[in-house]
Amino acid sequence: MERRFEGKVAVVTGAAGGIGREACLRFAAEGARVVAVDLAESDLGGVISAVNRLGSEAIATPADVTQSSQVKAYVDAAVARFGRIDAFFNNAGIEGWVGPSTDYPEEMFDRVMAVNVKGVWLGMKYVVPVMRKVGGGAIVNTASVAGLSGTPTIIAYGASKHAVIGLSKSGALEFGGDNIRVNAICPSPIETRMMRSLERGINADDPEAVHKSMAANIPLGRYGEPGEVAALVAFLCSDDAKFISGGVYTIDGGSRAR
Numbered sequence: 001m002e003r004r005f006e007g008k009v010a011v012v013t014g015a016a017g018g019i020g021r022e023a024c025l026r027f028a029a030e031g032a033r034v035v036a037v038d039l040a041e042s043d044l045g046g047v048i049s050a051v052n053r054l055g056s057e058a059i060a061t062p063a064d065v066t067q068s069s070q071v072k073a074y075v076d077a078a079v080a081r082f083g084r085i086d087a088f089f090n091n092a093g094i095e096g097w098v099g100p101s102t103d104y105p106e107e108m109f110d111r112v113m114a115v116n117v118k119g120v121w122l123g124m125k126y127v128v129p130v131m132r133k134v135g136g137g138a139i140v141n142t143a144s145v146a147g148l149s150g151t152p153t154i155i156a157y158g159a160s161k162h163a164v165i166g167l168s169k170s171g172a173l174e175f176g177g178d179n180i181r182v183n184a185i186c187p188s189p190i191e192t193r194m195m196r197s198l199e200r201g202i203n204a205d206d207p208e209a210v211h212k213s214m215a216a217n218i219p220l221g222r223y224g225e226p227g228e229v230a231a232l233v234a235f236l237c238s239d240d241a242k243f244i245s246g247g248v249y250t251i252d253g254g255s256r257a258r
Helices: 018-029 041-053 068-082 106-133 155-178 193-202 207-216 226-237
Strands: 009-013 033-038 058-062 087-090 137-142 180-187 248-251
Touching: 009 018, 009 068, 009 106, 018 033, 018 041, 018 087, 018 226, 033 041, 033 068, 041 058, 058 068, 068 106, 087 106, 087 226, 106 137, 106 155, 106 180, 137 155, 137 226, 155 180, 155 248, 180 226, 193 207, 226 248
Parallel strands: 009 033, 009 087, 033 058, 087 137, 137 180, 180 248
Antiparallel strands: none
């Protein structure tokens, strides 16, 4: 595998989840030192061990991405340990509740927007000044195909992912002069805990039927794998994509070709 991140530092939020974990491993395999961020440090032990087995260095930094002080703390930890941030996968997110919009719990709506929108904004707020000091960098924000069209039974999630796309485009315009690129990725269903939760929310009695139905609606006939998303993230953060910014990239097995 190419070592496109030799001597560089990658920060990944939501690092204990399926996509975040695979992104940490992909960055490490390509030479990066990794800062793995998630809500509970105990969930990150396996990620750190896996990165170490690849011959790279990593630190686990617990943080609630909705809290400014904790976001600043994970950025400060990255700088204190490694001196720089070159790649930032702004990935932490939650799915929220599944059901009619008129019944959606207000507290859950607020929580989804806080994690999925405020958390993304705070990440950029504190990472960008560090990237400026080292001459630039690359940010990839996790949106979703749910950010590209209506989502009637996951109203907060869909709204939040539309917002992530807006944040990404605005960031690309604002930070381009600092040689900081910002892109958004939009995965379709991926084989992760989040999709298991959504499948149960749609049909608690037969989530497997939901899985089969959703997979059948994807032209490639299956869910994506976390490692496939990580490969896209690594590309967008690498110098292979050094003229790519402000983009919105689906990774959806052809779903949006319709």
